[in-house]
Amino acid sequence: MSLSDRRLKILEAIIKDYITTAEAVGSRTISKKYDLGVSAATIRNEMADLEEMGYLVQPHTSAGRIPSEKGYKLYVDSLMTHSNLNQFEQDIVRKCIVNNVGQMKNLIEETLKLLSTLTNYTAVAITPQGKQSKIKHLQLVQMDINSVLLIVVLDNGTVKNTNINMNVEISKDKLEVISKVLNDKLVGKVIDEIDDKFVGYIKSEMISYSNMLDSVFKGLFSSVVEVDDFEILLSxxxxxxxxxxxxxxxxxxxxxxxxxxxxxxxxILNAKGIQKDNVNIxxxxQSSCEIAKDCSIITATYSMNGTTIGKLGIIGPTRMDYSxxxxxxxxxxxxxxxxxxKSK
Known part of the structure; x- marks a missing residue:
């Protein structure tokens, strides 16, 4: 059996109706709601054939049909229409992104809230891989004679703050000297390149500050260097x-x-699906997770200078509004x- 234009139109109508109602769809419903130019009896026969071909399933003996996973895949791959966000939606997306440029985590968090609101599903993101980021600025702020606040700004907009208990007393003047030298040596440095050998080199350049640097680098490693390569954000x-x-x-x-x-x-977000340009469905x-087998996930990546730095995803039931x-x-x-x- 082949998928004629009529069968494709019937399948598309069933999927659209089921996405909207979450109720099994019968031939009379399709005949009344969709102008397909054929009788309910003809639609019923075609639905039986679509079920035999694996595109529909009948959850109960006397009920209508619902799309199968195979049916959804065909719909997404060949039948789904590509629309545009309306002007109001485009404006709020643009405003959200422009207002948060320069603060990566805020930008992604606000973007996820927006996506969750626009779609009514769960929005999730893998944030930028911090270990491939560069240090943009570093500052040491004295809290008291034995306590220092380390502030590290990365080139992806992430800001890390860490309280450091110094093993020696430290004056404001010495702290300024250390801050200046560390900025000179570390700004522009990729985090993955900051290893024991590099630390040893800096300490050899500042032998009289060696004890203080031990504490500072311990704080730097715990807040930036040794952290996970990614973070998961949800809305x-x-x-x-x-x-x-x-x-x-x-x-x-x-x-x-x-x-x-x-x-x-x-x-789940990295599973292979149906690829449409920058979007993966x-x-x-197609997901390896048992719970996610009742779901569909649509993702898009975002990049900087040709390197993928993160991924956005929407998770919902397989009956999601794919379009x-x-x-x-x-x-x-x-x-x-x-x-x-544009900003680079």
Whole structure:
């Protein structure tokens, strides 16, 4: 059996109706709501064929049909229409991004809130890989004679603050000397390049400050060098509870627990799906996570100078509004890429 134009139109109508209603779709519903030019009996026969071909499933003997994972994949790959955000939506995306340029974490957090609001699903991001970032500025601020605040600004906009307990008393003048030398030596340095050998070189240049530098570098390593390469940010985690597919308490709890597992989220966002330009669409069992097999994930990457520095994702039930989510995350991803690469 082949997929004729009529079968494709019927499948598309069923998917659109099921996305909207979350109820199994019957032939009479399609006949009444969609002008396909054929009778309900003909639609019923075509639906039976689509089920036999694996594009539809019948959850109950007397019920209508719902799309299968295979049906969703065909829809996303060939039938989904690509719309545009309306002018109001485009304006709020642009305002959100422009207002937060220069503060990477704030920018991504606000962008996730916006995506969650636009789509009504859960928005998630892998933040920039900090170890590939460069130190833009470093400052030591004296809190008291034995305590110093270390402030490190990275070129991706991230700011790290660490309190350091010094093992010796330190004056403001000495602190200024150390700050100046460290800025001279470290600004422009990639974090991954700051190793024991490099630290030893700096200490050899400042032998009289060696004890103080031990404490400063300990604070630097704990706040920047030894941290994880990425961070997971979330917005709208409980939005999934608004969908009937996750009304079951056990299922909902399992989904929320999944969102707390950092490595799992990274694996889900990095799964291979249907690629459309900068957008990747992962449907159901394309994900390796058991809980995520009832979900779809749509992701977009953002880059700086040709290097991918992070990824945005929208997670929802497989019955998600693919066209709306695709349009939203594609637009946001392009805006982020434009901003990052214009500013460099």
């Amino acid at each position: 709208g985690a409980t939005n999934i509870l608004n969908f009937p597919e996750f009304n079951d308490v056990i299922k909902a709890r399992a989904f929320l627990n999944m969102l707390e597992q950092k490595e799992t989220i990274v694996d 992962i449907i159901g069992t 709306k989510v695709y349009t939203s995350i594609d637009y946001v991803g392009k805006m982020l890429n434009d901003i990052f690469n």
